[in-house]
Amino acid sequence: MTALDKASPPRRTAFATACAARLTRLLLQSEATSPEKETLTNAIELLRADLRDSGETEVDWQALLDHVMTLLPGEDATWHDVKSLLDDSVAAVAYAIRTRLTGSSQEAAWSARKCYEYFDSVANQDFCRRGVEEPTDLMLLEHPETQKELRRQHDLLEVLKRTDMVTASRIIGTTTG
Structure with missing residues (x-):
């Protein structure tokens, strides 16, 4: 059993969101201009708010996931560093939302995998x-x-074991490392 399997669904969501936030921050820092940046940032903020509010945020998570999935670059997109970062960011955010929807450790692991x-x-x-x-x-x-x-x-998982979700939502904002 992995550390993610042992974690509660909110901690899994916090972990997946932190991974997605790290990639999204890198995308925001890139020179590329992309309308996707705002959508991804908003999705991360909604996930953070949901953690702060103990899962009480009124969001249609499935609709948000469906919208995020439309942001994946198409197969015909020119491949370059920013497209790779965009693809990984969008996928990581989608996995974080799926983690929120299902509580699945596997979805959280996929978000981490996109970072890796x-x-x-x-x-x-x-x-x-x-x-x-x-x-x-x-x-x-x-x-x-x-x-x-x-x-x-690894360090993020260790910290999340010992923290409440309000603090976890703050940690997500500081995971650029």
Whole structure:
């Protein structure tokens, strides 16, 4: 049984939301202008408010999820760093909303996975800049960026074990690390 399996549904939602918030913040800091940024930010804020309000926020979560899913870049979109970040951000937010809807540890894990995949791609780009065209999975796993993300996720789970949801909603706002 994993730490996410042991966590309560609100803590799973807090974890998934923190992962999604981290990617969304990176997207906001990027030079890209994108209408998706506002929708993703609003979704994160609704999830945070719901945690603060003990699940009493009046939101049609399914409608929000459906709207967020329309933001996924299409297959014909030009692939570049910002599209990758947008794709990972949208997916992580969608998984956070699904975690809120279902309480599923698997949905929370998928949100975390999108964070890991983004930092894995950052590591891959770093290796390519240094002339390593095909880094191994182990090289990518051991890269400082992916290790930093794995530590952030581990530390976040540890903090969430010991905190109330009001504090958790505040923590989500500080997970840029």
